[in-house]
Amino acid sequence: MRQITVEKTSSRGIAAAPAYLYQEPDLSAAAYCITEEQTENEVQLFEKAKQKVSDELKLLAEKNQIFAAHLEIAEDFTFSDGVLSRIRNEQKNVQLALQDTVEELALIFDSMDDPYMKERAADIRDIGKRFMAQLKGVQRPDLAQISREVIVVAKDLFPSDTVKMNPTYIKGIITEEGGITSHVSIIARSMGIPALVGVGKLLDSLQNGIEICMDAEAGMICIEPDHDTIREFLQKQEDFEKRQSYLKKLRSQPAVTRDGKRISLCANVGNLEDIERALPMNIDGIGLFRSEFLYMENDHFPSEEEQFQVYKAAAELCPKELTIRTLDIGGDKELSYFDFDKEENPFLGWRAIRISLDMEDMFKTQLRAILRASAFGHVRIMFPMIISLEELRAAGKLTTRCMEELEQEGLEFDRNIEIGMMIETPASVMLAEEFAKEVDFFSIGTNDLTQYLLAVDRGNRKVADRYSYFHPAVVKAIAKIIAAGHKENIKVGMCGEMAGDPDAVLLLLDLGLDEFSMSAGNADYIREKILNL
Ligand code: PEP
Ligand code: MG
Numbered sequence: 001m002r003q004i005t006v007e008k009t010s011s012r013g014i015a016a017a018p019a020y021l022y023q024e025p026d027l028s029a030a031a032y033c034i035t036e037e038q039t040e041n042e043v044q045l046f047e048k049a050k051q052k053v054s055d056e057l058k059l060l061a062e063k064n065q066i067f068a069a070h071l072e073i074a075e076d077f078t079f080s081d082g083v084l085s086r087i088r089n090e091q092k093n094v095q096l097a098l099q100d101t102v103e104e105l106a107l108i109f110d111s112m113d114d115p116y117m118k119e120r121a122a123d124i125r126d127i128g129k130r131f132m133a134q135l136k137g138v139q140r141p142d143l144a145q146i147s148r149e150v151i152v153v154a155k156d157l158f159p160s161d162t163v164k165m166n167p168t169y170i171k172g173i174i175t176e177e178g179g180i181t182s183h184v185s186i187i188a189r190s191m192g193i194p195a196l197v198g199v200g201k202l203l204d205s206l207q208n209g210i211e212i213c214m215d216a217e218a219g220m221i222c223i224e225p226d227h228d229t230i231r232e233f234l235q236k237q238e239d240f241e242k243r244q245s246y247l248k249k250l251r252s253q254p255a256v257t258r259d260g261k262r263i264s265l266c267a268n269v270g271n272l273e274d275i276e277r278a279l280p281m282n283i284d285g286i287g288l289f290r291s292e293f294l295y296m297e298n299d300h301f302p303s304e305e306e307q308f309q310v311y312k313a314a315a316e317l318c319p320k321e322l323t324i325r326t327l328d329i330g331g332d333k334e335l336s337y338f339d340f341d342k343e344e345n346p347f348l349g350w351r352a353i354r355i356s357l358d359m360e361d362m363f364k365t366q367l368r369a370i371l372r373a374s375a376f377g378h379v380r381i382m383f384p385m386i387i388s389l390e391e392l393r394a395a396g397k398l399t400t401r402c403m404e405e406l407e408q409e410g411l412e413f414d415r416n417i418e419i420g421m422m423i424e425t426p427a428s429v430m431l432a433e434e435f436a437k438e439v440d441f442f443s444i445g446t447n448d449l450t451q452y453l454l455a456v457d458r459g460n461r462k463v464a465d466r467y468s469y470f471h472p473a474v475v476k477a478i479a480k481i482i483a484a485g486h487k488e489n490i491k492v493g494m495c496g497e498m499a500g501d502p503d504a505v506l507l508l509l510d511l512g513l514d515e516f517s518m519s520a521g522n523a524d525y526i527r528e529k530i531l532n533l
Contacts, residue, residue: 001226002205006196006219008464010185011521013194014237015172016213016230019206019223020150022157025138027129029095034087042087042094049094049134050080056130066299066336070127073120079105079127095135102128110339121339146170151212153203156459157184158332167191172214174221176202179467181447181497182459183332189500189519190267190274196221198461247524250531251282257533263509265527266321266517268495271297272310275317278520282527285321285378287443287517288495289314291366292329299337301362307369315377322377323443323495323517324370325422326363326395328352328384332459347451347458352385357394367402374414382420382443387427389434396438424448424496429477432484442485443517446496450474469498475507482512493517502529509533 034042053074060067073079082104086097102124109121133140143152144164151172152165162184173188178197188195194216206223213222213233217240222229255263266287267278271294275286294302294310302310315322330351334340343349356363373379383395396419406413421428421435424445428435436442446469451458453474456467468474478494485492493515498504500518502525508516516526 001229002223004199004202004221004223006199006221008180008198009195009216009219010178010180010197011173011188011193011195011216011519012240013172013192013216014214014233014240015151015194015216016211016225016233016237017149017151017171018209019212020141020146020152021203021206021208022141022143022152022154022161023203025133025136025140027132027136027138027140029099029132030093030136031096031099032093033091034093035091038093039088039091042097043084045094045135046080046083046087046098049131050074052134053127053130066123069299070123070130073123074127074131095132098128098131098135102131118339120337122336126336143170151214153206153212155203156182158334162187165191165193167193172212172216173197174199174202174212174214176200177461178459179457179461179464181450181467186268186447186497186519187270189521190270190277192277192521198464200461244524247528250527251280251524253527253531254282255284255527255530257509257530261509263530264493264515265523265530266323266493266495266515267520267523268517269520272313272317274520275314278523279318281520281523283320283520283523284515285323286314286318287321287323287493287499287515288382289322289324290328291324292327292333295327295329295335296333301335301338301365304365304369304372307366308372311370311373311379312376315373315379319377321380323380323382323420324373325382325384326353326366326370327356330355347448353383353391353395354385357391357398360398363395363398364402367399368406371399371402371406371413371417372411374417375412379414380418380420380441382422382441384422384445385425385448386421386435387425389431389438392421392435392438420490422448422495423481424452426452426477429453429481432481433487436484436488436490439490441490442481442492443515444478444481444492444494444496444513446474446478446494446498449477449496450498453477469496469501469504470507475511478508478513479511486512491515500526502526505529506533 057067057071061071082101083097086092106121106124112118146169149169149171153174156175156177173195175197178184185197196216213225255265264284266285267283268288269275269286270290331347370381386392418440420439420441422445423442450469456463482492491514494513495517499516500522
């Protein structure tokens with residue numbers, strides 16, 4: 001038995017299950033030249049791999065269209081021909097021939113101007129990995145395929161991995177890297193999956209299937225627990241469930257302090273399922289709909305109609321405030337179908353509103369869909385990562401253009417739709433007074449604001465102890481933002497994870513925060529805190 005203590009818990013809960021090690025195996029080619037006699041053997045290896053990849057993809061294609069497209073590419077003549085001619089004419093072994101073919105094809109797509117064609121480069125590379133795994137006889141892990149109870153242990157998890165998780169089977173998450181405001185933590189919290197992140201080196205000392213108990217209340221992981229420890233964990237689990245049912249009983253009460261101040265409690269969500277999970281928490285609305293998850297769950301940029309259907313369903317599900325944040329992709333959030341060039345500093349790079357403003361058609365598609373959905377509920381638009389008035393005005397201008405188009409087309413929308421912005425960059429704090437004159441509301445994004453103000457990566461374990469939204473610089477920034485908003489009579493909310501931290505409630509109330517928006521999993525705890533203040 002081995003125990004590991006973890007300083008910070010990222011999503012509460014107690015879990016016990018076998019480990020599922022989520023590790024991408026080494027898929028680089030064993031590269032060498034072959035003799036003429038070896039040629040046919042290498043060709044045979046390729047044909048066998050192709051058969052297996054096709055079988056695999058046929059099964060997957062029944063569930064998801066993206067794999068039907070992958071199957072077509074895998075069986076395409078150009079692809080096979082590229083590999084076979086490298087084996088036959090260039091005496092390359094099959095793994096090297098495959099690697100070179102994949103890279104050549106991916107680069108062709110990469111260099112195309114049409115965004116749709118560009119996106120295919122990522123598909124080609126993915127298919128290449130599938131072939132290589134067959135050739136090397138290794139298994140690639142896939143969270144979407146898990147159909148038994150497990151605790152996932154990974155170096156790190158990215159939003160594109162976590163969107164595939166089924167909480168019925170994934171009982172817990174442990175990652176070596178990551179911080180409590182990294183996106184894996186946020187997603188775990190909204191799905192109600194216990195998570196401990198940034199625990200340090202672990203994978204190398206574990207085997208798949210080894211028993212693990214995790215206490216994401218106290219911050220404890222136990223590997224191969226003995227009988228006494230299992231009993232102890234079962235007791236903790238029982239206590240945890242009792243506390244949960246007590247908190248559940250409090251839900252019927254509105255969030256009012258003992259001296260009568262009514263606090264607006266909202267949820268952060270990424271999709272319709274999250275809204276369904278959040279509504280029973282008796283929330284006052286959705287303070288943040290992370291629309292990028294809709295893009296990540298797809299195999300293509302979702303069309304206006306596809307987005308409209310989702311936003312409309314969200315507005316109907318949640319007739320109270322529904323704040324849809326426009327696409328915040330980039331940073332650690334990638335799209336499987338769009339190749340972002342590798343950046344030295346992705347969190348300081350091509351991200352969020354910068355991408356939207358550079359890809360105007362795509363941005364308009366989203367704005368039109370949100371506007372159309374505003375005819376079905378109390379929808380608000382929110383722009384992420386704004387650093388200048390020019391950006392805000394450009395986004396606003398495009399929104400007005402979309403409104404004019406919809407008007408001409410006779411399509412319904414809310415002409416008085418509120419337009420707000422996230423305050424999550426130091427520049428937006430410095431200009432908060434100016435911004436407050438031009439928007440209907442602010443929402444403070446402490447996850448990014450903390451990392452940008454303190455120059456501390458939100459997902460880097462090595463600096464996790466320096467990452468704190470209680471740092472006086474962050475607190476002073478929050479005070480300044482709230483004062484600037486109130487001076488112009490606009491509401492100031494917070495959708496960063498600080499809003500879901502019971503230890504921050506008193507401070508934020510004192511600073512005058514109007515709305516707390518958090519991962520739904522935290523709402524019960526915040527309500528309890530408010531009721532006792
Ligand atoms: C934030 O930065 O605080 C925020 C809410 O946005 P995200 O976590 O999606 O970057
Ligand atoms: Mg952010």
